[in-house]
Amino acid sequence: MFNKVLIANRGEIAVRIIRACRELGLQTVAVYSDADRQSLHVRHADEAYRLGPAPSRDSYLRGDKIIEIAQKCGVGAIHPGYGFLAERADFAEACHEAGLAFVGPNPSSIAAMGDKAVARATVSRAGVKVVPGTEGEGALRDDELLAVAPAIGFPLLVKATAGGGGKGMREVNNLESMPTLLNAARREAEASFGDGNVYLEKLVEGARHIEIQILADGQDNVIHLGERECSIQRRHQKLLEESPSPFVGDDEEFRQKIGAVAVRAAQAVNYVNAGTIEFLVDKSKNFYFLEMNTRLQVEHPVTEMVTGIDIVKEQMRIARGRCLRHKQEDIHANGWAIECRINAEDPYNNFIPSTGRITHTLLPTGPGVRVDTGVYIGFEVSPYYDSLISKLIVWGETRGEAILRMRRSLEEYKILGVHSNIPFHQRLMDSHRFMAGQYDTRFVEERFSIEEAEEGKESRPEIAAILATLVAHRQTERAAHVIQRNERDTSNWKWLSRWERLRR
Amino acid sequence: MKYVTTIYQREFIIDILDEHQVSVDGVTYQIDFMPIGDQPVYSLVVDGHSFDAHVYPNEDTWQVIFLGALYTASVEDEREKRLRAALAGRVAEHADYHLKAPMPGMVVSIPVHEGQVIQKGDVLAVLESMKMQNELRSPRDGKVTRVRVKVGDRVEQKETMLSVV
Numbered sequence: 001m002f003n004k005v006l007i008a009n010r011g012e013i014a015v016r017i018i019r020a021c022r023e024l025g026l027q028t029v030a031v032y033s034d035a036d037r038q039s040l041h042v043r044h045a046d047e048a049y050r051l052g053p054a055p056s057r058d059s060y061l062r063g064d065k066i067i068e069i070a071q072k073c074g075v076g077a078i079h080p081g082y083g084f085l086a087e088r089a090d091f092a093e094a095c096h097e098a099g100l101a102f103v104g105p106n107p108s109s110i111a112a113m114g115d116k117a118v119a120r121a122t123v124s125r126a127g128v129k130v131v132p133g134t135e136g137e138g139a140l141r142d143d144e145l146l147a148v149a150p151a152i153g154f155p156l157l158v159k160a161t162a163g164g165g166g167k168g169m170r171e172v173n174n175l176e177s178m179p180t181l182l183n184a185a186r187r188e189a190e191a192s193f194g195d196g197n198v199y200l201e202k203l204v205e206g207a208r209h210i211e212i213q214i215l216a217d218g219q220d221n222v223i224h225l226g227e228r229e230c231s232i233q234r235r236h237q238k239l240l241e242e243s244p245s246p247f248v249g250d251d252e253e254f255r256q257k258i259g260a261v262a263v264r265a266a267q268a269v270n271y272v273n274a275g276t277i278e279f280l281v282d283k284s285k286n287f288y289f290l291e292m293n294t295r296l297q298v299e300h301p302v303t304e305m306v307t308g309i310d311i312v313k314e315q316m317r318i319a320r321g322r323c324l325r326h327k328q329e330d331i332h333a334n335g336w337a338i339e340c341r342i343n344a345e346d347p348y349n350n351f352i353p354s355t356g357r358i359t360h361t362l363l364p365t366g367p368g369v370r371v372d373t374g375v376y377i378g379f380e381v382s383p384y385y386d387s388l389i390s391k392l393i394v395w396g397e398t399r400g401e402a403i404l405r406m407r408r409s410l411e412e413y414k415i416l417g418v419h420s421n422i423p424f425h426q427r428l429m430d431s432h433r434f435m436a437g438q439y440d441t442r443f444v445e446e447r448f449s450i451e452e453a454e455e456g457k458e459s460r461p462e463i464a465a466i467l468a469t470l471v472a473h474r475q476t477e478r479a480a481h482v483i484q485r486n487e488r489d490t491s492n493w494k495w496l497s498r499w500e501r502l503r504r
Numbered sequence: 505m506k507y508v509t510t511i512y513q514r515e516f517i518i519d520i521l522d523e524h525q526v527s528v529d530g531v532t533y534q535i536d537f538m539p540i541g542d543q544p545v546y547s548l549v550v551d552g553h554s555f556d557a558h559v560y561p562n563e564d565t566w567q568v569i570f571l572g573a574l575y576t577a578s579v580e581d582e583r584e585k586r587l588r589a590a591l592a593g594r595v596a597e598h599a600d601y602h603l604k605a606p607m608p609g610m611v612v613s614i615p616v617h618e619g620q621v622i623q624k625g626d627v628l629a630v631l632e633s634m635k636m637q638n639e640l641r642s643p644r645d646g647k648v649t650r651v652r653v654k655v656g657d658r659v660e661q662k663e664t665m666l667s668v669v
Contacts, residue, residue: 167635188637191612344634348574352606353634355661360543383608387634411572416543416558426572454573461575462528463555465509465516467548468566468577470537471559473505473520476581 001320002076002101003027007041008066009081011374012390013296014041017079020312029075031066033059035382040374047073054384060084063091067098077101077319083386086295087114103319105294109269113292116161117199123289126268128261131280131288133201142182145200149175152202158182160189161197168192169236171203204280204288206440208247209233211278211293212262213303215314218272221324224259225303225311226333230278232428234351234444239421240428241299242338243306246399246437247281258287265289274300274315280441298341298391301372305337305395336402337395340410340425342373343387347424347450353387356380359417364409368395368402381418389420399437403429427453509579601668603640605659609633613655614666620648622668629653629665642668 004027007014014030018041021028030045035054042048049069051059063085070078078095080086086104089111095102104110113119117137120130132152134140139161140148149156149172158181160168168189170181182198190196213225229245230238248255262277269292276297278290300311309326317325345351358379363371373390375381381389394409396402407429410422427450428434433443507518519527526533536549544560557570568575580588613630616622622642629640646668653665 187613191632191637192635349606352638353609353636355607355633360541360545383633385634387636414545414558416545416560423569423572423574459573460555460571461511461514462516463548463550464557464568464570464575464577465511465518466526466528466533466535466550467546467555467557467559467568467570468511468575469507469509469516469518469520469579470526470535470548471544471546472566472579473507474539 004029004073004075005077005079005103005316006031006066006070006073006075007045007079007081008060008063008085009079009083010036010039010041010060010385012372012388013081013298013374014039015044015374016372017081017312018044020310020316023310024313024316026316029070029073031060031069033384035380035384038379040376040379049073054382056084056384063088063094067094067100070100071098075100077103077316079103079315080295082293082295082298087293089114101319103273103315105272105275106270109271109275110294112269113275113294114162116159116291119291120289122268123265123292126264128265128268128289129287131201131204131290134199137199139197140199142179145182145198146175146178149178149200152200155203155205157201157203158185158198159201160185160193160195161199162189162193162195168198204282206283207231207280208245208282209238209278209290209441210245210248210258210281210287211276211297212259213297213300213311214262214266214271214275214277215311215318215324215326216266216271216273216275217318217322217324219323221327222263222266222271223324223326223328223331224262225307225309225331227255227258228276228297228299228302230299231439231441232434232444233441238299238341239343239444240338240340240425241302242336242399242402243302244333244336249437251285254285261287261289265292273318274311298388299339301370301391301393302337302339305370305393306333306335307331308334335395335397336399337393338402338406339391339393340406341388341421342390342392342413342415342425343421344381344389344418345387345421346419347421349419351421353383354381354419355383356418358415360414361416362412362414364392364412366409366412368405369409370394389415389418392425403435424450505581507579507581508585509577511575511577601643601646602664603628603642603666603668605631605661605663605665606638606640607631607633608661609638609659611653611655611657611659611665612637614651614653616648616651616666618648618651622646622648628668631659640665644668 005021006029007017018028028045030041030048031051032042033054085091089107092102093107124130155173158170168185170185172178172181185198186196209230210227216222227245228241228243230241232240265277276293279287280290281287344354346354358375370393375389394402394405396405410426505520509516509518517529533550538547546557548555555570559568566577609631612632615627624644626642627639628642631638649667649669651666
């Protein structure tokens with residue numbers, strides 16, 4: 001049994017894990033790159049150690065260094081968070097060899113689910129349906145993929161074997177465009193994962209991305225915590241998640257059916273700890289296994305809000321060898337939760353990532369609101385890591401209340417210094433299709449445009465004009481103060497420095 | 505002080521009468537305008553209606569965000585407007601386009617070479633930042649010149665990567 005945990009991650013998720021440890025009375029150890037010395041996870045932890053320079057491969061991906069630090073400071077367990085080393089079987093194995101508990105599944109489960117082709121073969125054997133594709137056929141060459149593509153049928157997806165998060169993924173609509181797209185996918189996969197292997201998968205049209213949260217204690221108890229709806233995506237990156245799913249709604253029979261299949265998929269690899277099974281669900285409620293994420297998910301808070309279960313604390317308890325505190329029949333969703341991922345991106349400029357110093361931030365608070373973040377005023381958003389600034393999560397008794405609460409929280413939320421996608425989420429909350437729960441995984445890219453959504457909205461250009469004019473006028477007046485010489489007793493240099501300080 | 509402020513091709517004549525009064529197209533409003541905490545955030549009360557806005561400059565315009573919407577405003581005093589009217593039509597129509605990095609990042613690919621004739625929409629460079637690959641496309645037809653970066657280079661925000669003439 002351990003009493004001290006090293007968190008091998010950064011940003012909001014490191015802060016989230018430290019919070020769970022604190023509440024459990026566990027000591028915490030943070031690790032950081034040179035870019036993160038001032039980060040919140042370093043400041044909140046009991047101990048903190050430097051890993052190396054900013055790039056991930058020199059810092060957060062240095063498993064050897066992380067284990068060395070863990071051993072030096074008497075840590076009993078390592079929590080990998082998500083991304084970085086979270087789904088690396090070799091790292092989990094190295095932890096075990098070093099006598100450290102890995103807060104996650106066994107290396108064998110990570111390996112089985114990590115290679116998607118192997119994962120699909122494994123769950124099919126357990127009787128779980130998968131999407132048609134080149135599953136389990138290993139690394140195929142371009143000519144082999146081109147030969148098999150017509151049999152799968154278009155449109156189809158090219159996906160990276162070692163992939164995730166939409167990297168190395170391309171949609172193909174016909175055979176002619178396939179060679180170019182294969183090339184692009186391989187290039188991106190090679191750059192992101194150091195592995196250019198890809199496979200093909202039939203594109204399920206009108207599909208919803210619905211996933212099931214699993215908890216397993218390694219003592220034959222496996223339960224699910226219901227579903228999360230993650231169909232609001234852009235370029236296969238999730239932007240908003242909710243639980244329950246408006247598509248599943250009151251259909252408790254379907255929920256238990258898909259939940260039981262998820263449990264079966266987890267059992268197929270002797271899964272331990274928290275994990276997520278992702279499904280594609282078509283209009284007729286046929287569902288297909290997509291992949292299993294053998295780690296904590298970014299969107300885990302929506303499940304926590306409706307079930308009342310602290311998933312990170314459960315992960316710690318499981319890693320300490322305890323059995324689950326809940327049985328399947330104890331799990332009930334209460335109300336509705338929605339999470340918006342607040343990214344440093346410019347929604348008015350093709351979602352281009354934005355970097356810079358956070359000069360001002362005002363967090364939404366009040367009933368039913370939760371913000372998981374790692375940034376604060378003065379924090380530098382660097383180009384080295386992903387663009388997630390924070391997660392804004394709200395809870396409501398009903399979906400309607402949750403949407404209205406999200407709307408007012410987004411209006412309260414101010415982040416200055418970098419662009420954020422808050423206006424995108426605000427427009428989404430106003431969208432009738434979203435309100436009605438009628439959306440699939442292509443909604444954002446095909447049916448939603450922030451510019452069009454703004455056109456329909458009641459617009460106040462005269463107020464904007466007054467604001468812009470007053471601010472411009474104020475600036476002109478200030479500049480004039482500096483230019484008018486000899487009208488003051490202090491020197492111009494002093495004035496200049498005061499003026500510059502004002503502008504900061 | 506009189507200004508002409510343009511938002512989406514609509515012109516507003518705005519006269520700042522004193523600290524608490526402005527007129528917009530001849531209609532006078534009572535206002536209370538205040539910056540918040542030395543930040544580009546402003547509180548504006550217009551005839552009792554309260555607005556909280558983020559206003560910041562972007563090149564020649566002002567970006568105004570409030571109630572979840574973005575407005576791009578250009579503010580000119582009357583002298584500036586006359587000056588611009590006089591200059592209109594004399595600005596070269598086919599100015600060189602300099603592709604500037606929209607964010608700091610690493611050059612993953614430059615699918616064009618110097619002297620290559622390209623069309624509007626062609627990919628000029630692929631830049632990786634925050635683990636995303638972003639394709640940067642040409643806004644017009646032309647010929648590629650002065651490629652200043654190569655694959656693997658790190659670029660700073662607004663650094664010129666290549667030009668199209």
